Amino acid sequence: MAIITIERKVLEKNDEIARMNREKFTRHRVLAINLVSSPGSGKTSILERTLEHIRGTVPLAVIEGDVQTDLDAQRVAKYDVPAVQIITRGGCHLEANLVRDALEQIDLATIRILIIENVGNLVCPSNYDLGEACKIVVASTTEGDDKPLKYPSMFRNASVMIINKIDLVPYLDCNVQTLKQNALSINPALTFFLTSCRTGEGIADWCEWLKAKADSLPS
């Protein structure tokens, strides 16, 4: 029981800092999204395709969360957008205070979209508000169509589900309709995008949604 109490305190403290991050985003009219998924679902690849598609039209910045290494920040660096790497050193999720600290390196007045790539983990990041406008969950077709049922919290807390690696469906037993239905049974309000970072399928639709969402923020 002691552990539950402590966990609640940790979450309360996190929520407080997340609120301050959110106020900061609102004040600067920045759309912040929290990109979450299993390891290897293609979060960084989607981020790269998004940067290719959007930079030049909308100014954006990236916060990279990783357990270890700055490999992802290196991948992002070549797109010439402001990027900050958080290394959690074993930590299984980002917390609001880490994002708050990273924000000291980013001039929010000069950007419109902030993409936060969380640690690859379909469980723990679902509990931690970072102050984002919405969570975007990436699920790869290679993970099978049962994942929303088995890891419901993440799909319940997300606003958008990107179904990635759609080019591999012919070689898999994954049924995309079943995957969508399973996700909707957990969260009927989900918006879907079907993408392939290899063929580029679906990236434009996703980027248009993202830009429209940023444009719709109250000024």
Place this chain on the structure above:
Amino acid sequence: MAIITIERKVLEKNDEIARMNREKFTRHRVLAINLVSSPGSGKTSILERTLEHIRGTVPLAVIEGDVQTDLDAQRVAKYDVPAVQIITRGGCHLEANLVRDALEQIDLATIRILIIENVGNLVCPSNYDLGEACKIVVASTTEGDDKPLKYPSMFRNASVMIINKIDLVPYLDCNVQTLKQNALSINPALTFFLTSCRTGEGIADWCEWLKAKADSLPS
């Protein structure tokens, strides 16, 4: 700092129960393995192929760990081996006390191998000893070849790495040699198996290793 102290206490208590589980396995000469991976890497499929291959020759039992649903236990049930489902209700990893409780449902005197399938999570389960003889990490080729570098703790603590979905390599950018080299740079003692649950490739080799390991336990 307070959180770290508490976490240490939780781990110390876990290690104590894990020690008792391990003594129990030793006393009954049961090989217990802890199957860990990202969600959707194919742990349950490997388990199913393993049960098909081994049952009838070596008596075994299964403990299924899931955040939610007993879908995996249902898949295992049709192989007619003793199986216990642990549902963590949001918990991101199995702990030794959950395994201890599950063991009340399993007659260790009648089995030789216990396969514990952990929650799909490449971070947190690496810290929790369940009393197993070894951790077996499953990495799917679809997750890319950089995962051992990005999630080192799991690969450091595993004895065996099963590289699964090897049939999909022609359609991916994953280089299996790079994946192995990255894993070996974290843990030079790793033993590898390359498997496909669709074609059956590599399953026999893995099962032979498992049976030999069970045979080699001191009587």
